[in-house]
Amino acid sequence: MRMKRNSPFWLNLMYLPTLLLFLSLIYYPFIQGMQISFTNWDGFSQTRDWIGLDNYRRLLEDKNISTVLKNTFIYGVGSTFFQNLIGLAYALFLNQQIRSRGLTRTIVYLPVIVSPLIMGYIWYFFLQYQGGALNDIVLLFQNEPINLLGNPQLNVWIIMLVNTYQYLGIAMIIYLAGLQSIAKDYYEAADIDGASAWNRFKSITFPLLAPSITINVVLNLIGGLRLFDVIVALTKGGPGYASQSLATLSYRTYFGTQDAGYAATLGNVMFVIVALVSLLALVVLRRREVHA
């Protein structure tokens, strides 16, 4: 009896609660969402009609969808690019002997622990049209403040940069951990060979950082493609659809226009995009690791 209770099978009961939570709150709703996307449900009625692929057809004809998709990719891919570029640069710089490096690392990381909604508000104080901190400087040079958040060409990039500012601390920390795990021997050998700083980076640091690059790129893509809070705080997706992402559009379609069927469709499309892009990045970058 005692043997039996200790067998691996009984030990597996330890993940049963977790399994039940995942099945009921992630996988079951996920399948439900598939079904709802084939209906014209309004989100509260008892009845709904099966309309087949109509919602998906509607999505293809939606004239705003290209803007929304473009924005979603700017938030996802743009943030990932800058988070990694700046995060890596900071990690390389702050890995040197500098007295204030501990403090600087902590300050760069600080925004990560602030709510993204609050981060949006903080930047609103900076960027707002009337009385914004940035426009106070602009007004020293010209008479008119710049409408940064109302400009449909600009605000998408601003939101992307706010997301970058907030989360580049994670990239920096992971790169620092990666740098510290590289054995010193490599650099000593390179010094004996008289390699230049650039050559050391190109042939030692960068290839050996490959695992950190993979983690960062995948994490940042998942984070950026589902961006929601910062957009709500800064522009609410406007003007019009100008800064809307799939996440904010799905939310608005559900709660704003009671179009649950179409909102579920947008949610499914968002899932497919996040899954495809992050898995693709994972596969490509992992393969690079093996060769490195």
Added chain:
Amino acid sequence: MSQRKAFRELFSVVIALLHILPFYVLITTSAKPMSDLSSKWVLPGRIDWSNFTNAWDLASMDRAFLNTVVITAVSLILIIFLGACASYPLARYQTKWNKVMYIFFISALIVPPLTILVPLYQFFVDIHGMNTYWGVVLLHVTFNLSQAVFLYTGFINTIPRELDEAALIDGLGKFKLFFIMILPLLKPVTATILILAGVSVWNDYQFSVFFLQKNEMRTITVSLASFFGPNTNNVGWVAAGSLMAALPVTILYMFLQRWFMTGLTTGAVKG
């Protein structure tokens, strides 16, 4: 050479200043009364606490704080306990079936909660989970468990198996072995998970705004968002409320920072 060193020191300070600027603006904004129309760059002559007291009393931040504390505390206890329990068999008995379970748990990382918002909302209406503590706690726990399982499993993998064997020879059962021997060893990675999950639950807006719509159930972020609109432009209140909201997690981070890096590197990079 020393000139180069001085330049490095200077550059490090410049980076720090650049990144702290938004917080400076947040502080000056929160410490000025609404009548003060001076630039946000200018420090106020004296700190005006009216934004803080107004946000606290008039915007019922007190209730929101209580709600957020309860939700965060219960969620964290469950995430730590369920996450550590689930990871032990997954790390120690890597049968074919358990490997499948591991992938099943981790792959939920790529399901953004918003993609299943519509069915989740409907499900919560059906099970009467709307506007309840337990409902939103279950959501936070579920959506933070993938990360916890990932980090715990990676960390347990680095604990030598000889330790388990020695304990088993001493007659300790496998369940007891986990609670007496393994659990105490998980401290560093638990600190990491406490920070990551604590930050995500405390700061959450998405779940809270959908599933806690009653006024008395609001969390901090939801009540902040509610007094920020085109008509009610209480920038000072928002700034004061934001500062108060950010303070507890900042303190938590400062306390656990020492273990945070160790747990993150052993759990994620090596594991």
